[in-house]
Amino acid sequence: MLRIAVPNKGSLSGPASEMLREAGYRQRRDTRELVLADPENDVEFFFLRPRDVAVYVGTGTVDVGITGRDLMLDSGADAVEHLGLGFARSTFRYAAPVGTEQPVTEIAHIAGRRVASSYTTLVAQHLAKQGVEPAAIVHLDGAVESSVRLGVADVIADVVETGTTLRAAGLEVFGEPILRSEAVLIRRSDAEPPAGLEVLTRRLEGVITAREYVLMDYVVPAARLEDAVAITPGKESPTVSEQHHSDAYAVRVMVPRRETNRIMDALYDVGARAIIVTSIHASRL
Ligand SMILES: Nc1ncnc2c1ncn2[C@@H]1O[C@H](COP(=O)(O)OP(=O)(O)OP(=O)(O)O)[C@@H](O)[C@H]1O
Numbered sequence: 574m575l576r577i578a579v580p581n582k583g584s585l586s587g588p589a590s591e592m593l594r595e596a597g598y599r600q601r602r603d604t605r606e607l608v609l610a611d612p613e614n615d616v617e618f619f620f621l622r623p624r625d626v627a628v629y630v631g632t633g634t635v636d637v638g639i640t641g642r643d644l645m646l647d648s649g650a651d652a653v654e655h656l657g658l659g660f661a662r663s664t665f666r667y668a669a670p671v672g673t674e675q676p677v678t679e680i681a682h683i684a685g686r687r688v689a690s691s692y693t694t695l696v697a698q699h700l701a702k703q704g705v706e707p708a709a710i711v712h713l714d715g716a717v718e719s720s721v722r723l724g725v726a727d728v729i730a731d732v733v734e735t736g737t738t739l740r741a742a743g744l745e746v747f748g749e750p751i752l753r754s755e756a757v758l759i760r761r762s763d764a765e766p767p768a769g770l771e772v773l774t775r776r777l778e779g780v781i782t783a784r785e786y787v788l789m790d791y792v793v794p795a796a797r798l799e800d801a802v803a804i805t806p807g808k809e810s811p812t813v814s815e816q817h818h819s820d821a822y823a824v825r826v827m828v829p830r831r832e833t834n835r836i837m838d839a840l841y842d843v844g845a846r847a848i849i850v851t852s853i854h855a856s857r858l
Pocket residue numbers: 582583584585623624640641642643644661662663715732733734735754755
């Protein structure tokens with residue numbers, strides 16, 4: 574039975590369970606449940622703190638887990654990324670107050686200053702690599718953006734998605750992002766892939782594809798078929814069928830969801846008509 578660690582709290586918890594449910598697995602109904610067996614699918618779920626998931630996976634007490642790339646790297650656990658899951662996307666960045674006398678606007682300025690973060694291992698590694706020696710790295714559990722105003726630190730390193738929290742705290746990002754994060758499925762570094770991981774992976778990839786792609790159908794005159802197909806090459810190749818009593822072709826192809834409108838406009842311009850977009854409910858490629 575494949576043992577899978579799933580975040581029990583925080584911003585990864587809901588989307589992780591939702592993805593597993595879409596992949597056909599049982600998920601808990603009560604947030605106090607700590608373990609959930611799904612014998613039909615030969616898996617068992619352990620609901621753990623997101624920060625601890627990599628630790629359990631690294632020691633081999635569970636086979637795989639869902640966590641954030643940033644959390645996994647910060648944990649230093651003996652785990653590797655197996656599959657990016659495409660949700661909880663964020664950047665991990667330095668930020669400092671704006672409008673101060675000696676503004677911090679580049680990473681070199683961190684030398685001799687105090688940096689607050691919930692990800693102190695990541696920050697220490699990053700600064701060491703850059704050859705920058707801070708005065709201190711202050712570990713905080715959360716609400717890191719408040720630390721500067723409250724006088725505990727001069728600079729922060731934190732998760733940034735929309736930047737709303739930073740702006741509210743009078744902070745501005747500087748330097749290149751330390752890392753781009755998203756939810757990831759992780760497994761132990763050197764261990765043999767556990768039995769059942771292949772099926773889990775295929776199911777999760779199916780959900781990711783269904784989320785990221787749509788099906789597009791259209792009709793195009795024979796003379797413009799090659800132009801249209803060049804716009805919609807598909808994941809592998811489009812399916813082209815002849816139209817009855819006509820010199821036009823019907824095309825069915827997968828396209829990235831977020832490019833749907835741009836692609837429809839381009840197809841229309843080369844003469845495609847009857848362009849119809851359908852959501853994918855589930856997939857196995
Ligand atoms: N606003 C956000 N947008 C996208 N991802 C986020 C956001 N905040 C946190 N994350 C991601 O969630 C993971 C952290 O989860 P964790 O549950 O520890 O913290 P949290 O979501 O801040 O929850 P809490 O602060 O309530 O404990 C990290 O991978 C981080 O990149």
